[in-house]
Amino acid sequence: MSNLVQKFKDRQVLSRLKNRDKEAFIRVYDQNVKDIYRFVYFKISNREEANDLTSMIFLKTWNHIQNKTLEDAKTLRALLYKIARNSIIDYYRENNGKQFTSLDNQDNKLEIIDESQNTPEDLDKKTNLNLIKSKLPLLKDEYREIIIMRFINDLSLEEIADISGKNRGNVRVLLHRALNALRELIEKDQGSNNE
Amino acid sequence: MDNRELIVKLNNLKTINPDSAWLANNRELLLSQISNSGAENISAWKAVLINFSSVARIASRPVFSLGVFILLLLFGSFFGRSLFLNAKPNDSLYIAKIISEKLKVNTTFNTQERDKLALQFATEHAQAITSVLSDPTFNNEANKDQVAKLNDNFKEEVATVQNKFDKLDASKKMTRPGTANPKLNSDFTLIDDNVVIADSARDKQGIQLIDSAASQIKAEEVLESTKASSALSSLAAKEAKINLASSTGNIASSSESAPEVNKNGASQILDEAQKLFDQKDYSQASKKLKEVEEIIK
Numbered sequence: 025m026s027n028l029v030q031k032f033k034d035r036q037v038l039s040r041l042k043n044r045d046k047e048a049f050i051r052v053y054d055q056n057v058k059d060i061y062r063f064v065y066f067k068i069s070n071r072e073e074a075n076d077l078t079s080m081i082f083l084k085t086w087n088h089i090q091n092k093t094l095e096d097a098k099t100l101r102a103l104l105y106k107i108a109r110n111s112i113i114d115y116y117r118e119n120n121g122k123q124f125t126s127l128d129n130q131d132n133k134l135e136i137i138d139e140s141q142n143t144p145e146d147l148d149k150k151t152n153l154n155l156i157k158s159k160l161p162l163l164k165d166e167y168r169e170i171i172i173m174r175f176i177n178d179l180s181l182e183e184i185a186d187i188s189g190k191n192r193g194n195v196r197v198l199l200h201r202a203l204n205a206l207r208e209l210i211e212k213d214q215g216s217n218n219e
Numbered sequence: 220m221d222n223r224e225l226i227v228k229l230n231n232l233k234t235i236n237p238d239s240a241w242l243a244n245n246r247e248l249l250l251s252q253i254s255n256s257g258a259e260n261i262s263a264w265k266a267v268l269i270n271f272s273s274v275a276r277i278a279s280r281p282v283f284s285l286g287v288f289i290l291l292l293l294f295g296s297f298f299g300r301s302l303f304l305n306a307k308p309n310d311s312l313y314i315a316k317i318i319s320e321k322l323k324v325n326t327t328f329n330t331q332e333r334d335k336l337a338l339q340f341a342t343e344h345a346q347a348i349t350s351v352l353s354d355p356t357f358n359n360e361a362n363k364d365q366v367a368k369l370n371d372n373f374k375e376e377v378a379t380v381q382n383k384f385d386k387l388d389a390s391k392k393m394t395r396p397g398t399a400n401p402k403l404n405s406d407f408t409l410i411d412d413n414v415v416i417a418d419s420a421r422d423k424q425g426i427q428l429i430d431s432a433a434s435q436i437k438a439e440e441v442l443e444s445t446k447a448s449s450a451l452s453s454l455a456a457k458e459a460k461i462n463l464a465s466s467t468g469n470i471a472s473s474s475e476s477a478p479e480v481n482k483n484g485a486s487q488i489l490d491e492a493q494k495l496f497d498q499k500d501y502s503q504a505s506k507k508l509k510e511v512e513e514i515i516k
Contacts, residue, residue: 028277028283031277032273032274032277035273035276035277036269036270036273039269039272039273040261040266040269043261043265043269044257044258044259044261045258045259045260045261046250046253046254046258046259046260047260047261049249049250049253049258050246050250053246053249054246057237057242057245057246058236058237061236061237062232062233062235062236065235065237066232074237075237075238075241075245078237078245079245079248079249082249083249083252083253086249086253086256086258087256090256090257152228152231153228153231153232153234156225156228156229156232157232157235171229175226175229175230176229176230176232176233177233203222203225203226204222206225207220207222207225210220210225211220
């Protein structure tokens, strides 16, 4: 039933956007901006660039909808991610393959909500996050992307399959491999620190 | 570190968010940009139209349509008729009543029950037609087309009632013991004047055969005792003898002929109702139809 309600809401928002409804666009922006930002940020590893790209992705989505080419994605969220992927590819192309490999430099300090409570647990959490954050850029682009979509932005397997143009089975296998690759990187790092 | 632990840690990366000031500024910036490209606030009626079309698109999916159809079918068959119970043949809602009745008839799987329902509905329709035609404000020159149509409908309904009666009668004959169940004949030797009675003392197969000789002895015992008891008993004995004769020889035939009587009686009453209707004596025709309805019940 909730699935049906979600489909109805999706359909309603899409129809409103096609009718150039400003309110609907803002609602879509409010609901998705943080996820899209995170997706872009983990892929290009630069906060300022991520801000610009995120803004551009929403504008491109608006234009895409107005040009009546909406039907190539199953959901609006899938469409946003597809446009984000293409925008990131364009970004790399424009920068001649230049890639920011570290997310963990002085300019990109990790923000954790409620930082006033610096308990040992918080510090531990922060350390873990920094570790994972530093290892994510070392993964293959395909693995990194799927991990972000599934475990950070909570997309369903169907949505990921729709965005990446793969079937559900392939997505599942890819996720498993991506997790193993990330775990290996982290364990390797922890092992070298212990030595 | 196992995968679950890793996933929990990955989930914690959700805490990474864009700067809130940037979020607000960018929102305003985008809003002004899309406004320049023709975005506007849509009117309330357009919003309603969009909602309606969204529902229609979702509802047009085969699975959903099938679900709605089944729900409507169930709802229609159970509650539809009661909703339009008071609709008359000259009402616009009468067609809805007919549809709901047809739904109910078609969703009844027991053949006999279905025929009985159809019979009941046809009788009710015929009655409704007579009651409408008995109203002088409707039955006049201005509505002569409708009146003629209702006359035809009445004949059709009466024919349906007759037909269903025949059908029910035929199905009863089929299920009657001794005629439809050959197994019964092979298991029991039925002598002349045997009576098949289903009572509390029946055998494993639910059937008890009472021999006419045994029943005669019992009846004679009763006769003797009544003779001895009082002067009035002689009269009672005569009655008992009469009863005895009928019970030994004719019980079976009388019990089997009961539906026949019903059917023949109903046919006769229907014919009378038809005649009265033709004579435009609608109130009497309606009474006759009520009698038929009583027989059905």
